Amino acid sequence: MSTAELIHQTLLAEARRRLFTESGPRIHRCLGLLTEAEVWQRPNPSLNSAGNLVLHLCGNARQWILHGIGGRADHRQRQAEFDERGPVPTPLLLAQLDQLLAEIDQVLAQLTPEMLAQSRRVQGFDETVLSILVHVVEHFSYHVGQISYLTKLYKNVDLQYYGGHDLNTVG
Numbered sequence: 711m712s713t714a715e716l717i718h719q720t721l722l723a724e725a726r727r728r729l730f731t732e733s734g735p736r737i738h739r740c741l742g743l744l745t746e747a748e749v750w751q752r753p754n755p756s757l758n759s760a761g762n763l764v765l766h767l768c769g770n771a772r773q774w775i776l777h778g779i780g781g782r783a784d785h786r787q788r789q790a791e792f793d794e795r796g797p798v799p800t801p802l803l804l805a806q807l808d809q810l811l812a813e814i815d816q817v818l819a820q821l822t823p824e825m826l827a828q829s830r831r832v833q834g835f836d837e838t839v840l841s842i843l844v845h846v847v848e849h850f851s852y853h854v855g856q857i858s859y860l861t862k863l864y865k866n867v868d869l870q871y872y873g874g875h876d877l878n879t880v881g
Contacts, residue, residue: 718823725843726818733850734811737764739869740861741800748864749803750796758792760857764803765791767853768810771846776810778832778842779825780817814846 711719741749741760749761758766769791777784826840837845858869 712823714823718821718826721826721840721843722818722821725847726815728847729814729850730811733854734807736854736869736871737767737807737857738804740857741804743861743865743867744800746797746800748860749800750798751860751864753860753863758856759796760860761796761798761803762792762794763853763857764807765794765798767850768806770849771810771814774832774842774846774849775814775817778830778837779821779839780813 741764744760750759752759752762766788769786769788772782773784773786776782777786821839826838828839830837830839830842832842858871861867861869
């Protein structure tokens, strides 16, 4: 296996782990703990609800990966992700997220090592396919952190993301 192929495989495995094994289940966990009213609650007018953040993640990843990498049409209405006041039923919101993640996986399955350095124009920015993947993974992580914070704020719970793991183990 060439170095390029190894980097390609490692990058895709890590992107899948962060999106599908961490972020998706964490959003499901949080929204599963919240009432529908809490999913759409804004702690103050300058903050988004967990529901808005899920809509925003779906819009962003659809635009950056499905359009930017996969070549699908871009119909995103970004401001609508934040203007929604809900309640979009939680099961529907989670189904939209799951469908998006399945579509992302299909696009990732089509990537070749050579494509990682290719340039794409997304949201007015010139990006490489590699930078698009990094952007979407970090963007998910950022907003999953916000959704987790809101859940802890409303429910006063430890979300147990690392339950069963000794995080003090070295090596």
